[in-house]
Amino acid sequence: MKKKKVNLRDLKPNSEAQHSHDDGHNHGNGSAFKTYVPAIISFTMLIIGIGLDYFDVSFFKDWIRIAWYGIAYLPVGLPVVKEGWNSIKKGDVFTEFFLMSIATIGAFVIGEYPEGVAVMLFYAVGELFQSAAVNRAKGNIKALLDVRPKEANVFRDGDYVSVSPEAVNIGEKIQIRVGEKIPLDGILLSEKASLNTAALTGESKPDSIQKEAKVYAGSINLESVIEVEVTNKFEDSSIARILDLVQNATARKSKTELFIRQFARIYTPIVVFLAIGVTFIPYFFVDDYIFRDWLYRALIFLVISCPCALVISIPLGYFGGLGAASKNGILFKGASFLDAMTKINTLVMDKTGTVTKGVFKIKEVKAIDWKETEFMQYLMAMEEQSTHPIAKAIMIYKGTENSYEAKEVSEVAGKGLKGMVNGKTVLVGNKALMTANNINVPTETESIVESIVLVAIDNQFAGYVVIADELKEDAKETITDLHKVGIKNIMMLSGDKDSITQQVAKELNIENAKGGLLPEDKLNEVESLKKNPENKVAFIGDGINDAPVLAASNVGIAMGGLGSDVAIETADVIIQTDQPSKVVRAIKISRSTRKVVWQNIILAFGVKVIVLILGAGGLATMWEAVFADVGVALLAILNAVRLQKMKWD
Numbered sequence: 001m002k003k004k005k006v007n008l009r010d011l012k013p014n015s016e017a018q019h020s021h022d023d024g025h026n027h028g029n030g031s032a033f034k035t036y037v038p039a040i041i042s043f044t045m046l047i048i049g050i051g052l053d054y055f056d057v058s059f060f061k062d063w064i065r066i067a068w069y070g071i072a073y074l075p076v077g078l079p080v081v082k083e084g085w086n087s088i089k090k091g092d093v094f095t096e097f098f099l100m101s102i103a104t105i106g107a108f109v110i111g112e113y114p115e116g117v118a119v120m121l122f123y124a125v126g127e128l129f130q131s132a133a134v135n136r137a138k139g140n141i142k143a144l145l146d147v148r149p150k151e152a153n154v155f156r157d158g159d160y161v162s163v164s165p166e167a168v169n170i171g172e173k174i175q176i177r178v179g180e181k182i183p184l185d186g187i188l189l190s191e192k193a194s195l196n197t198a199a200l201t202g203e204s205k206p207d208s209i210q211k212e213a214k215v216y217a218g219s220i221n222l223e224s225v226i227e228v229e230v231t232n233k234f235e236d237s238s239i240a241r242i243l244d245l246v247q248n249a250t251a252r253k254s255k256t257e258l259f260i261r262q263f264a265r266i267y268t269p270i271v272v273f274l275a276i277g278v279t280f281i282p283y284f285f286v287d288d289y290i291f292r293d294w295l296y297r298a299l300i301f302l303v304i305s306c307p308c309a310l311v312i313s314i315p316l317g318y319f320g321g322l323g324a325a326s327k328n329g330i331l332f333k334g335a336s337f338l339d340a341m342t343k344i345n346t347l348v349m350d351k352t353g354t355v356t357k358g359v360f361k362i363k364e365v366k367a368i369d370w371k372e373t374e375f376m377q378y379l380m381a382m383e384e385q386s387t388h389p390i391a392k393a394i395m396i397y398k399g400t401e402n403s404y405e406a407k408e409v410s411e412v413a414g415k416g417l418k419g420m421v422n423g424k425t426v427l428v429g430n431k432a433l434m435t436a437n438n439i440n441v442p443t444e445t446e447s448i449v450e451s452i453v454l455v456a457i458d459n460q461f462a463g464y465v466v467i468a469d470e471l472k473e474d475a476k477e478t479i480t481d482l483h484k485v486g487i488k489n490i491m492m493l494s495g496d497k498d499s500i501t502q503q504v505a506k507e508l509n510i511e512n513a514k515g516g517l518l519p520e521d522k523l524n525e526v527e528s529l530k531k532n533p534e535n536k537v538a539f540i541g542d543g544i545n546d547a548p549v550l551a552a553s554n555v556g557i558a559m560g561g562l563g564s565d566v567a568i569e570t571a572d573v574i575i576q577t578d579q580p581s582k583v584v585r586a587i588k589i590s591r592s593t594r595k596v597v598w599q600n601i602i603l604a605f606g607v608k609v610i611v612l613i614l615g616a617g618g619l620a621t622m623w624e625a626v627f628a629d630v631g632v633a634l635l636a637i638l639n640a641v642r643l644q645k646m647k648w649d
Contacts, residue, residue, distance in 0.1 A: 038075030039124045045072035046117050069113035077104060077120040094268035103302040110292050115622035119303055122630040149183035165234040172230050176221045185237045186228035188213050196220040255339060271305035278616055300615040303625035304608055313600040313636030320643035321593030330586045331574040340555050341590035343536045347487050348526055350541040351494035351504055354559050355475040355580055360393035364466040375463050379455050381406040381421045382428045390467050427456040449499045474581040479508045481584040493522045522549045588648040596643055600636040607632045
């Protein structure tokens, strides 16, 4: 999958993304301020006109009255009529603009001038409310846009100079002062740093890191001046990829959203022809048929039938869900995945880096006939030059500084290391290495599940070290909470040896676990689960080794995918922290979003059907029609905005 480049110069914090009704209405057409003035003018003239009508002022008659309401209509009505005409020229006749235009112009034709102005005025006010709701939903994404660094202090020609982040090259050194944002991804050159990564991860707790740790653009330096070596160009930085995701997430429509839009395209011409029928068919059946009365009913029918509430509130509902998720450090690649997450009933997870920290630590040191500190010096001398995670865990063993040096070190393939330390022959490795050198290993080592490093010095067994990966703090809580939200089928798949995988699964109360698997084995397991059509499978992995499984599952979730290109490109949902508990939160946000969307659908259809029947029967006026259209849209918008206020803890 080719990664899409994003130009951050085009991502302006105050820019308004396009949000359309029926793919035709652009709410980003000018600022909200431009709508206030026309609405105020029309509102003022409408109130004055109604007052003059009420008191039956003598001069407010005939052409003066028509002109007054006509002028009041133009500020709010002309833009809608223009949009309708432009849509017709493009071949899209039956839009909401067409409905609004013929209904209000028809109202003028039959002399219902205040109603004609009121329909357009309320529509304009509804647009203002909707714009405010969209801005609210965009708040979290704007917060992300605002973390874009503006400059970078790069070391050139013996001094730090301020340049645009786009001008910094990979390998250059940059300096970040206290309170400044890190402009580019890199490696920490300073001894330590405390960073605020809330904009990237959703976590308010400062992140304390050590030298050579990865740092990401958009993080804020909290304590002291630090130096960083740049590892990614500006357009490839973590913040650029995240911005690209959140900017484009709404482009992926959910099935519900697509259905409603397709429905609106069929529904609109039907109601237009029904309105024509309401106008003329009664002529053949009603004795006292009055054309003006039935035309008025048809116009009411048209206003009511406008699908604004549906095509506004449903996309806004999904947009609100995406915004709420990003606020919590969860990135959905589109509304379709919000829907997909609600259907998940089977969760498959990797072990290392998902429920465990992926950082090995010494769990136990057992020295036989040696002092522990001296025993560890022999072992550390042998492991000093190795880059294996287990070797790194041994080298940071607390309380011991290595003063020995290993010589003539050679690797015994698949078994371990052999070398000379302090004039003694040292073997470090697994049981096979010991057996090959005729060294007896205590039977107690056979019952140890975790990774074990055996050590022999001068052909005598000297002891062993047990190395274990730590569970993440919220791992147990996550499994419990997953059961609570109805995910009963949880499976763990790991490349680690089966005994370790089974032990971790038992500790987490996961009944189904398999270890010793290659990436293709994991893929086969997921494919096997998917053969049952009732299984909707989500896979949680690190996004690198597990890329094939992430792509094959119904929903692929990347843990800690912030710095991984593969995670960004392959997964459907990205948890920006390493917290598995965020998966539970993602499920809750998805379900809340879907619930709000369906509440809006039921609300819009329910009210419209009732008022349509009343309007066709002559029991509803244009004012009820306005409520059924704009009023229901406003209620649906307010309901969608609730997603921004909900708590999922």
